[in-house]
Amino acid sequence: MANLSVGIIGLPNAGKSTLFNALTHTKAQVASFPFTTVSPNVGMVSVPDDRLDKLARLINPQKVTPAAVEFVDVAGLVRGAHKGEGLGNEFLSRIRGMDVLVEVVRCFQRDEVAHPEGKVDPVSDIQIIELELILSDLEMLQRKLTKLHKLVKSTPKENEDRLILLQRAKEHLEEAKSLRKVLSEEESHKLKEEDFLTTKPLVYVANVGEDDLTSPSPLLRQLRQYLLREGEEGIEICAELEEELGDLLPEEKEEFLRELGIKEEGLTRLLKRTYPLLNLITFFTITGGQEVRAWPFQKGGMSHKAAGKVHSDMERGFIRAEVIPAKELLEIGSFKVAKEEGKMRTEGKKYRVEDGDVIHFIFSE
Ligand SMILES: Nc1nc2c(ncn2[C@@H]2O[C@H](COP(=O)(O)OP(=O)(O)OP(=O)(O)O)[C@@H](O)[C@H]2O)c(=O)[nH]1
């Protein structure tokens, strides 16, 4: 089961399926014509985590379970998608359920690969898609408001706050602003249940040409400036190259990356960006030495809630948590020694779990 779901969006031919294949090591259809992808490709990816690998080496369990992310690669989006242009409507409804959006922006030049707008222009592409998401949200919002107006008449008390919030959202959308850029954290939180597209965290993936890795093109520089000015999150990946990496052995991969001057694989960089955007941290469990597992968890969350992630019984019967940071445990070099020397701290329900905590939950059944 996925702990997190990511929708890959972008114009046709931006390289979404190429990125998807690179991330999931699968072979979804990739082609130089637009609308290659019709029904969505779905794939699961394990989150790479050094600490998990090291803990596994230390404990030597029967099973190692990394955190899992689901990636969904959907059809390309074009102007007018909110009105059903292209495969618009289907695409938009598929991504409403996702936790995060990753938008692939084409920066690579290649004559055989048609661009739906006639030329490669990353900033303009971003604006086209942003507008489609805004218009789609606005349509959904209007339907919600029609229903809500009726409800407010019959039961005003329960519905007035929501009405005020949705009206505020409407004002922003009508000014062509994405909700995630203008709403306060509290407002965004309240709107979470409403499934708007423009409240979702978004990471831009600039799909750059191989040449851009050594000397960035003017288009790429323009995109960088735009993202900086807008305060948006972005990373640069050469999707085609990353896909080729998937076929290599680990040693070959390292060598290849080094030659290209790339420090980390695209997937690792992408997930490193996504986690903080969602306010996620990772804690680890070592179940009787049999399974070492990584759990994504909301930053600032309490230990009994963390127990609930593992099993609802653990939350219900929570007594205490024994905690040691992974770093400290790895330095000590033995779980047994850490326990014997009293290095496992005892924490109660109110303890806020920290990134990298190794936790043993004590609970009554
Ligand atoms: N040069 C270069 N070409 C790429 C890169 N990524 C993708 N392509 C090419 O661009 C074309 C489109 O790639 P796809 O991955 O099918 O694009 P898509 O966004 O999934 O397209 P649709 O499914 O049609 O919306 C293919 O011919 C790819 O080989 C890249 O990083 N560099």
Ligand SMILES: [Mg+2]
């Ligand atoms: Mg595709």
